[in-house]
Amino acid sequence: MSDVQLDVATSIGDDPVASRTLLSDAWYDLKRSKVFWFSAALLVFVALIVLFPGLIADKAKTSSLTGGCNLTNALLGPSSQFVLGTDQQGCDVWALSVYGARPSVAVGVIAAVGTTVIGASLGLIAGFYGGKTDSILSRIFDIFLGVPYIIGAIVLLSVITLPGIWGVTLAITLLSWPVAARMVRAKTIEARGQDYVLAARALGADNRRIMLRHILPNAIGPSIVVAVISLGLFIGAEATLSYLGLGIRPPDFSWGTMISDAQNTFFAAPWTLFVPAGLLTITVLAFVLLGEAVSDALDPKLRK
């Protein structure tokens, strides 16, 4: 009896599995994506140097305070002692690049999470309630988007003085969240008019439940993808701001400060630029590719 039913079900549906979630389905698709595995491999490498820099580099070689850098070793080419050469201060470029990964990636991750959380919340509220709420919030999005990025960041960073990565992270987040907000707002307006939202209301769901359970999962997809892609771009933005001397400041260092320092030494010692810039490019590329793979996997309608 139950066997007969099973056969009927199999003949109608594509792939009836006992119980699945959106995420397990997304994972099922991701596992089959070459782009995903390529970006994942790159990210494992990045994660490794971010989490355990000590495994592959010597922190002592990044600072003259610890005696690791010696001016007599300045701008040396790759050798057995300095695998990828040294910079102007005589510090090991490989060690600096490895230890410089953590602040760079941290800025990217925190800013991406921050912009998505702020953007999604305000975008959801603006899109769902519409009317005056929407008008006011949308104008606020416009004002923030209207601020020229670099000038805005320069002004902000000359006003805010937070230690380490926090100043630059805050500046990037403040100037970028409206992108996610606008996207979630647009998707919310689209979802709000859908029959399933009307049906949820017809079944007695309240506003909070409709927003969080029915609209958000349908509206957040694109902004998660954008978050992953912009994570890479935020790392680049940190480098830009640090290059301008506004981001991370000495004695802290990141890929951005290294690229900035390399401008004087590029012709004498090109490795001072290529190593941090190469790692930066790999990381940004990995996040952008991952963003694309995830965007395909998160959409159940695209599923084959």
Added chain:
Amino acid sequence: MSDTLLAVDELKVEFHTRDGSARAVDGVSFTVERGETLAILGESGSGKSVTAQAIMGILDTPPAEITGGSVKLRGRELIGLEESEYRKVRGKQIAMIFQDALSALNPVISVGEQISEMFRIHEGLSKSDAKTATIDVLKRVKIPGADVRYGNYPHEFSGGMRQRIMIAMMIALKPAVLIADEPTTALDVTVQAQIMDLLSALKEETQMGLILITHDLGVVADVAQKVMVMYSGRTFEQGPINEIYTHTANPYTRGLLESIPKLDERIGRLPAIKGLPPSLFNRPKGCLFNPRCPQATDQCRDGEPDLVFVQPDHGSRCWFAQEVFASDIKH
């Protein structure tokens, strides 16, 4: 009359837009008894769906506004009810099936989850009890292999199966009144019949009141007891379905009935009602149907008729209701 579940009286809904106000529903009254099916018939834009959404309290306000009338569910007035109170009525006492089940089911939540969630929220069942209850209700709407299909997403079902799931969701909490807004329009003819059979079997079983909104007279003939014909927001004719099908008292209903293709007759061209329903912003003077009515006279162009009762339970909005009623040939 003691078994009246839903009583709608002189319901009026207006839409306020830039082009002015449009009366989408204009003084509609009807009742639904226990175990009874009422069919609301009309062309698109006649106010059928707006009536349904007004009863459910899910009209977008603004632009819509309920400007008058009353909706009583088991004697309790719903118009003007506090939103938090209304929420308790929806789903549990009155529910609504939508036309296109694919867009009415949340695409990112599995169907089992969507139904079992209602048991958890409204009835406080545990996760596993809710799952059992969900599988039961999926079996009631005849989903083959309900326990296996529990975890599937809406897009993984065929159109007919999706409409069954939608029905399962809406009857899960055993509402007293179920509104079905064009439940079979998006389906092909054989599946339409199955869904209608399912709806009327469920209605017999639970003795709920069923409101069937449709523009297809053929679909409702076998399942409804009463019918209300709407035109441009107004009730044009209402009464027992058999009587209206054989003895209509309204030229508009007659036009609708004549435009049903019949299998046993050989005719050249199918008769159709000429013209289009009037714009809600620019209604004709007099009877709303007069520009399209083959029997229109100066009286029709001058003043709008009231609902005239040719039988105690059979009303028609026509100056010549009695004449049409008397002259109508049997179909």
